[in-house]
Amino acid sequence: MAVLPKKFVPLAAGGVVAVLLVIGGAAWWMDKQHYEKTDNAFIAADKVSVAPQVDGYVAEVLVGDNQQVAAGQVLVRLDTAPLKAALAQAEANAAALDAAVRAVDDKARLEQAMIAQKAAGVASAHAQAQLAQAELARYGTLATQGWVSPQRAQTAKAAASQASAGVEQARATLEAERRTAESLGSSRAQTLAQAQAAHAAVEQARINLDRAEIKAPVAGVVGARAVRPGQYVRPGSALMSVVPVQNAYIVANFKETQVSRLKVGQPVTIRADAFGKQAFKGKIDSFAPATGSEFALIPVENAVGNFTKIAQRLPVKIAVDPASPLAGALRPGLSVEVKVDVTADTGPGFAQAVSAAQLARTGASR
Structure with a gap:
């Protein structure tokens, strides 16, 4: 094997380094073109207190x-002992008011009978008055002819006046009975309303007794x-608290310079530190309506003279694939790393979602 001269070794090493840099840069560029990543992501769940x-x-x-x-x-x-006692008391109160309503009904029926009796009394007094008037007319004629004494005629006149007064008295008694019957109607309505309120109290007491079991x-x-x-x-x-871990999801905070390439439905590869290198799948579900700083207890005030622009982060909700073996093992609060395949053309992107919301709001205002 030929050996390179020593003067060519630095050149060869530099060439190798250059080739590696080119390959690494190409791999980084390809990865950057295909994916958006962030490690500012956490597992969340809609826990219930x-x-x-x-x-x-x-x-x-x-x-x-x-x-x-x-x-x-x-x-x-x-x-449940105090709640059962409260229920028994409410039931007894309702029973008493139901009895009061029935008592008013019984009294109303009695009043109707009394009205009929007083009406008969009016008819009887009227008949007596007519008889007394006839007697007065007859004895008055006989008195003018001298057939009866003036004293007898005066007696007939007094009897007629007394009979007329009896008619007025009977009519007044009948009217009083009728007014009593009318007052029973309002009394029944009031007692019935109290009975209905008592039954509502019974129902509330039953609900409270059921609520003694917290589910x-x-x-x-x-x-x-x-x-x-x-x-x-x-x-x-x-x-x-009850945490529905089977419905856990990911909240990934992407920089505002990244969200333009994100779309609803794009596939996401998720890795959690708690599960080592094991990855699971998900997809983008929705975009938050504001950046995380806007939901802070004291929002940042940027209208100041010493403003420094800092890339803001927008929370993005990522739904976990329910078929993933780790779907039920996720625990809220754990940190994860997410990688979104932005080459997938799925639902609307962030810009389109904002535009659609703006159009919907404009249409509603019209």
């Missing part, structure tokens, strides 16, 4: 830390369990 809706003492805690639970599974039971709102894994038997809890106090 579990809180009681009624107050009471905890009787049982039926789940442990990091336990898998199904949707609707009972997690905690509260002491899992979604399927997932129990975390941050802060409840123990015997503890007194109030509505809204956090007892634990």
Whole structure:
């Protein structure tokens, strides 16, 4: 084998280095043309905080830390004795008001009978008045002819006046009974409304009794369990969280200089530090409506004199392929690296999505 002279060794080494640089640069350029990457990405999930809706003492805690639970599974039971007592009291109050409504109905039926009786009394008094008027007319004629004494005629006149007064009294009594019957209608409406409110209280007491069993709102894994038997809890106090790890997704924060090449539906290769070099697949689901800094507690104020432009990052939601063997093993908060194949022509890109939203808003305003 021929040996190169020593003076050509640096040239050969330089040539090799140049070739390697060209190959490396070409590989980097090809990779840059095909993919957008970021390591500013994290696993997330829509965790749900579990809180009681009624107050009471905890009787049982039926789940442990990091336990898998199904949707609707009972997690905690509260002491039901006070709630059962409240339900019994509400039922008794409702029964009493139902009886009060029936009492008003019974009194209304009695009033109708009394009205009929008083109407008959009016008819009787009217008949008596007519008879008294006829007697007055007859005795008045006989008195003018001298057939009866003036005293008898005066007696007939007094009887007629008394009969007329009896008619007025009977009519007044009938009117009073009718007004009493009318007042019973409003009294019944008021009592019926109270009875309906009492039945609503019974239903609320039943709901509160059902809520003594605190159930899992979604399927997932129990975390941050802060409840123990015997503890007194109030509505809204956090007892634990349920994390639906099977529905975990990725939030990748891409620089604003990268998002122009991203499109909904583009395939994504994901690697998590927790799983070593094992990769799993996903796809771009959607773009956030604002950069991460806009959702900060104190947003950055750029209208100042010492402004320095810094590339902002836009959160991009990446859906994990449910068929991936790691789909159910992901835990929110873990960091990942994502690589998006931007050559795939799938859904609308970031610019198109913004334009479509702008057009929809303009059409709605018109």
